[in-house]
Amino acid sequence: MSETVVFSQLSRKFIDESDDTPDDAQQVIYYGLAIGHHLGVIDCLEAALTCPWDDYLAWIATLEAGSEARRKMEGVPRYGEIVIDANHIVMLANAFDAARAGQTAQQREWSSHMLNMLHAIHQENAIYLMVRRHRD
Template identity: 75%
Template sequence: MSETVVFSQLSRKFVDENDNTPADAQQVVYYSLAIGHHLGVIDCLKAALTCPYPAYQAWVATLEAGSQARRKMEGVPRYGEIVIDSTHVDMLAYAFDNARSQQTAEQQSWSEQMLSMLQAIHQEPAVYLMVRRQHD
């Protein structure tokens, strides 16, 4: 059995049509969607990056020891999943950018993808990443 780490990115949101919210209250649902609260709102996540679990650990080990960024990314082995949102963008972008000089070509590619995903969050704060450890 192999393990992977999957970075899934919010690709869209929609209002659950099976939610029995009365028509006259739909405006509240759409307002909730706009401000990010989940009242009958479904998030659609799309896999954006997948890496083998041992390789993920080696990649995270290239981040500065003891840094907030490294502790954040070490949450995947510890808890099985983490969420990366707009509050993490600057910290993680700085850490992954600084680590590239000591990374392998494969790790640099993942860092580039990570920086691209972080840029998407920076441009649209409602976007986030769900990072999960999966057993295949």
């Protein structure tokens, strides 16, 4: 059995407008959206980065021991998944940027990709990453 860690990035959102939804229910969905609630909104995530499990563990081990960034990334082995959103971008960007000096070429490539994904979140706060452990 192989294990990987997959970083999925929000690619788009859409409103579930199935034909069998009564008009009254659709109005509740639109009202909810208008006041900031996400009733009936479906997030579409696309895989943006995949790392083999052992390589992921070695990569996050290059982050400063005991740092908030490392604890965040260690959530994947601890809980099976984490969410990275606008609240995490500065902390993680600083940590991955600082760690690049001591990383292998592959780890530096992943860190660069991570920095690009964090930049995308910075540009559009609605974007987020779902990072999950997958067992094949």
